[in-house]
Amino acid sequence: MLGRLLVKTIKALGVENKDINLKENNIFINKLKICGMAAHIRYDRSLVHASILVESNLERLRSSLKKLKYPVINLTEIVNTNINSFIEAFRKIIQEDYKVVEEAEIKVSEVNQASNIYLEKYTSKKWNIL
Numbered sequence: 346m347l348g349r350l351l352v353k354t355i356k357a358l359g360v361e362n363k364d365i366n367l368k369e370n371n372i373f374i375n376k377l378k379i380c381g382m383a384a385h386i387r388y389d390r391s392l393v394h395a396s397i398l399v400e401s402n403l404e405r406l407r408s409s410l411k412k413l414k415y416p417v418i419n420l421t422e423i424v425n426t427n428i429n430s431f432i433e434a435f436r437k438i439i440q441e442d443y444k445v446v447e448e449a450e451i452k453v454s455e456v457n458q459a460s461n462i463y464l465e466k467y468t469s470k471k472w473n474i475l
Contacts, residue, residue: 347393348372350442351380354435359424372397377418385462392462399428 348367355372356362366373372380382395398406399420407413420426439445466472 347382347395348380350435350438351382351395351397353438353442354431355379355420357434357438358420358426358431360420371415373415374418374420374423376416378413378415379418379420379423385466387462390458392459397431399426399431 352365352367364375370382371378380395380397384391384393398417401419
């Protein structure tokens with residue numbers, strides 16, 4: 346679902362459909378990786394995240410990893426955009442697809458649950474490579 350929303354956003358920014366490939370948990374544009382996604386499911390909740398390369402320092406990315414599985418590219422190298430334009434387009438796609446009239450406040454229980462997952466998993470040495 347998140348992948349479809351991101352693909353719609355990339356199309357809205359001007360990338361042609363024929364150039365985009367959503368494969369497994371990645372999005373490619375002309376065989377170059379632009380996005381990776383992952384999810385954690387616990388009980389009846391899920392945490393899904395994506396990393397999309399819009400204006401990233403690709404040299405720093407390459408030097409921080411032992412090996413990249415796929416060659417990567419920034420969205421700005423394909424279309425004339427920036428991170429703010431991407432966020433605005435993504436927000437618009439979500440509002441249209443989910444018929445969002447206005448943004449809602451995040452509940453304290455949701456913040457607490459996200460914080461617990463962050464502390465239990467994402468701060469562990471097993472999860473982080475740096």
